Amino acid sequence: MHAFIGKSHWQRSVCFTVPLFVLLLGGMAWGQQDEGQIAGTVRDSTGAILPGVTVTARNLATQLKLVTYSGDNGVFVLTPVPVGSYELVLELPGFKKLVQTDIRVEAGTRSTVNATLELGEITDSVTVSAAATITQRETAQIGRVVESRQVADLTLSGRNPIVLPLLKAGVVGGNFSSFNPTSLGGAELSIAGGQRAGNNITFDGVPAVRTRIETSGAMIGQLNPDTIQEVQILTATYRAEYGRAMDGQVRFITKSGTQEFHGSLSHFFRNSALDANTWVRNSSPNSDESRRPAPFRFNQPGYTFSGPVVIPGVFNQDRTKLFFLVSQEWVRWRREQTNTATVPTEAMRDGDFSELLDPANPFFRRTREIIDPLTGAPFPNNVIPPERLSKNGLGILRMYPLPTPGFQQGTANLIQTEPNPQNQRKDTLRLDYYFGNHRLTFGGTGYSFKSEDAFRGSFPHASTQWDRPNYTGRVAWTTTISTKLINEFTFSVANDLVRMYLVDKRSAAGFPLYVRDQYGIDFPYVIPGPKRVENRIPSAIISGFTTIDGSSKPGFSNGPILRWEENMTWMVASAHTLKFGASVEHAQQNNADQVARNQNGYFNFTDTGHPLSTGVAIANVALGVFNDYDEIGPAANTLLRSNSLEMYFQDTWKARPDLTLELGIRYSYHQPWYAKWNDISTFSAEFYDPANKAVVDPVGGYIISGDPYNGIVLPGDGFPASAKGEALAADIPGIERLFHGLPRGFALAPKNAFGPRFGMAYQLSDKTVIRGGVGLFHNRQHHHSGALFRNAPNQPRVDVAHGFVDNPAGGDRRDFPQNLGIIQPLQVLEYPSAVHYSLTIQRELPFAMAIDIGYIGKSGRNLPRERNINQMAPGTLQANPGVNPNKLRPWEGLGTIREFSHTGSSSYHSLQISLDRRFQDGLSFGVSYTFSKNIDDVATPYDAFNIVRSLSVMDRPHLFNYNFIYELPFFKGRNDWIASWLGGWQLSGVTFINSNSPLSVTDSTDIAGVGAGSGQQPWNLVGNPKLSGDRGVGKLWFNPDAFERPAPGTFGNAGLGILRGPTLYSWDLAMFKNFKVNDRVTTQFRLEAYNFPNHPQLANPTTNPRSGSFGYITSKSGARSLQVGLKLTF
Secondary structure (H helix, E strand, O other): OOOOOOOOHHHHHHHHHHHHHHHHHOOOOEOOOOEEEEEEEEEEOOOOEOOOOEEEEEEOOOOOEEEEEOOOOOEEEEEEEEOEEEEEEEEOOOEOEEEEEEEEEOOOOEEEOOEEEOEOOOOOEEEEEOOOOOOOOOOOOEEEEEEHHHHHHOOOHHHOHHHHHHHOOOEEOOOOOOOOOOOOOOOOOEEOOOOHHHOEEEEOOEEOEOOOOHHHOOEOOOOOHHHEEEEEEEEEOOOOOOOOOOOOEEEEEEOOOOOOOEEEEEEEEEEHHHOOOOHHHHOOOOHHHHOOOOOEEEEEEEEEEEEEOOEOOOEOOOOOOEEEEEEEEEEEEEEEEEEEEOOOOOOHHHOEOHHHHOOOOOOOOOOOOOEOOOOOOEOHHHEOOHHHOOHHHHHHHHHOOOOOOOOOEOOEOEEEEEEOOEEEEEEEEEEEEEEOOEEEEEEEEEEEEEEEOOOEEOEOOOOEEEEEEEEEEEEEEEEEEEOOEEEEEEEEEEEOEEEEEEOOOEOOOOOEOOEOHHHOOOOOOOOOOOOOOOOEOOEEEEOOOOOEOOOOOOEEEEOOEEEEEEEEEEEEOOOEEEEEEEEEEEEEEEEEOOOOOOOOOEEEEOOOOOOOOOOOHHHHHHHOEEEEEEEEOOOOOEEEEEEEEEEEEEEEEEEEOOEEEEEEEEEEEEOOOEEOOOOOOEEOHHHOOHHHOOEEOOOOOOEEEOOOOOOEEEOEOOOOHHHOOOOHHHHOOOHHHHEOOEOOOOOEOOOOOEEEEEEEEEEOOOOEEEEEEEEEEEOOOOOOOOOOOOOOOOOOEEEEEEEEOOOOOOOOOOEOOEEEEEOOOOOEOOOOEEEEEEEEEEEEEOOOEEEEEEEEEEEEEEEEEEEEOOOOOOOHHHHOOOOOHHHHOOOOOEEEEEEEEEEEEEEEEEEEEEEEEEEEOOEEEEEEEEEEEEEEOOOOOOOOOOOOOEEOOOOOOEEEEEEEEEEOOOOOOOOOHHHHHHOOEEEEEEEEEEOOOEEOOEEOOOOOOOOOOOOOEEOEEOOOOEOOOOOOOOOEOEOHHHEEOOOOOOOOOOOOOOEEOOOEEEEEEEEEEEEEOOOOOEEEEEEEEEOOOOOOEEOOOEOOOOOOOEOEOOOEEOOOEEEEEEEEEO
């Protein structure tokens, strides 16, 4: 027994580090403000440095003034400086006052403003316009900024700003122009070859990434684009002040109110009458579908209002103290979605598969005989006799809708349309209060989303109704203690709430589509006890046909994050800008749902594997023999918790006027997730007793004796008193035997997670900068959704192999081996980490342009990965014919054991080129190209004991995009009505041309005989899969004859990711014009065209080698759509 004696590692770590850090920092809190700096060197006309110069920066919108002095080396630094436009005044007795205007400050960057003072009286003034600093001369971090004008003027489909990082080099994700106005995870960003879960996305510094599904990087809300000042994307070698992530930082910074009242009213709308029809609907035999797009109406009204808070005669008469911004935007979206699927024909529902004898049949494009497993001979005419048919098997076939007459698209023979209404509201509030040397900022966002899905998977039977009332909030206090010492404190909160229900869609008989008995399904459940929906249909995976899913809903979850941050900035003799701080975070994930598992059963039918298989999966359904069936018991309600502590120190050292060094280090402690009621469990080989193992029946696969919980362990020393009536396992007699004094989160956190970072920026000339950096970055801890808290005994789950649909348990009540998701107890669970390295050269070009060429690399380590440690050796099933897989597993009595570990690795190398022009003379643009290779070994392996390193799913060798904003020159300088209506138009556009994702030829059938639970298995590569020539819809994309089914009991040799789908294209264009109503009021009309040339996008080819469309491209997408907008601003 392991006695985890004394205080937990978390308590010991905090007890040691917090007092030490408080002593060093004098009580600071944590976090970085989304602000920038202004810095430069002051000289006289001879080039000599000038110390003691008074430098005053004035914010042109709020009149905020910041003051500092140049040091002995002539260098001055103003920090932190709120994002915005500034005027800089430099004064020194004996010299003329210098006023520099047009200074732009961006978040997280240092704006360089070098100055030369002329001899003369200080009462004399020289005003110059500061040349915009295009190159990044003062930092090594690789970062890009999307400015407010780009946010406002570029095409932004559905006004969802999460896709904006895709404009920058090295960022991979979803389709920029996809119409996903309510999506929170459509971008799924991979930054500089990183993991989608390796990014930190913030709204004004508040974490905005869900705790629940961190592996996708999904967000908890959205912002109204009209409230965004800028979006900063840090892609590599960023400074030590940025934490929580090993890959990228995406920082949304909202606008502040100003001295003047400003506002906007906007309405954006779409209508199906404006759009081109989709390719899928064009091919429908239904004339209503083929002649027009699916009907929809999209309306997106909104407003913003900002300015000073003034109480006449009482408060803020000069409008310099308190400012506000408030905004709301709504979406009302009424649409229909069209889907295709491969479904059984009417004859198949009665056991008649004679149509498969035709070698031209659309399902397999070859003859498929139905073998009688009792005789080994084909059923006459491929028809199963009525007395051999399974009642529940036929019921599963009847769950499927009938094929659409006259419709055939690849193997798909059904086209269906269902409504998908959605409502959304985005709220933003911000207050900025300046008093003395202090600035207090309050802010928050709200996000309300309500929707009814058209389909669950590909069918409407159990679609989901969503309700998500999410929010973020923060309070930030910045104090200028002196011109050299600034303190920043922030407290923030974010919460992701999800409520899910089943949509009540009715069948022709008047029953909800998810009610199972209307189809003749009545098999008994394996696990007794109430179901959330007692009479719901099961889920069914049938090889060669579309999966039908009975859903895991209803459910509920929420994930609050509370965060305290403190930063101190200390400028030492102007050469050194020191910044140090700490952060404490408390995160929760409260789960009362079942994720992707259907409590009412999940069947898997494949062609082979079952001793009584007919050789064709769809016929196995009719016969009632399945390969695998799983079912879960009552859904657990598990409250997960985790705490984090991070600290950092960094020095931005102006070693020479032309050389800046960045030195930093960050310490991270992230507590392994634990459960409030200790209702999580894992498996430990140390506590598995072979003498008391659960003995499995060799034919039925059920447990006939022994301890079904053998090797399963619970954390701590017992259930707390509060667990009574809450933790499902707390009432199981004798369950105390599973407690062994293990840590509450099972794993241990590393004690020495330090991340050193170094960067340098060397100015070769006034126009050329070389930058380089290297650093170690640690990620926050994941709770491995689907592991630990959905294990027995807290949430029972059984897996039955090679059974019968009419009675999955096999007659009498049976206990079957439990499937588990685990982490190894008492191991140090190293944080996912990455080493960044970069070397770039920037060159300022004529016409306000700059080019950036660089190498960006990354080595990932300790990356999340899973494998089935209860997998059998290849050939085990073939060597034991008729024996149930549950009997043959290494740990008998247990089913699949998915071990989650931090043992993966990755390697990323890239050449990144960017060419940018800031807005000048009516034109701005950005062009980026990335040539890269991304390799990892984090995919779920088909062989748990042979980890394969291959191209990452996020590998994209070529990424190219450009965007522009252009003021058309026609009728400039004219003041007549022609110029008023025909002049002043602007164009903007965004284009992407990207490589597609890698593809693999794999099979869900267990050819290797290792049992269920591992990844899909590859086939053999026996030829060249590449083809040339015309490869459009209905044509081969790759050579299917290059692949061959492996011999039974073996894995194929085809590598993963050896194929790649068609190149991805996206062309969007907008035209807009501002009509001036008066000096303060402007009306804008916008027309945006997404995929304006109506260019089709080929879908990926079919890579299932058992499909009749194997190797073929069967569909395409990408119909042109239009969005119209009206906006009134003042």
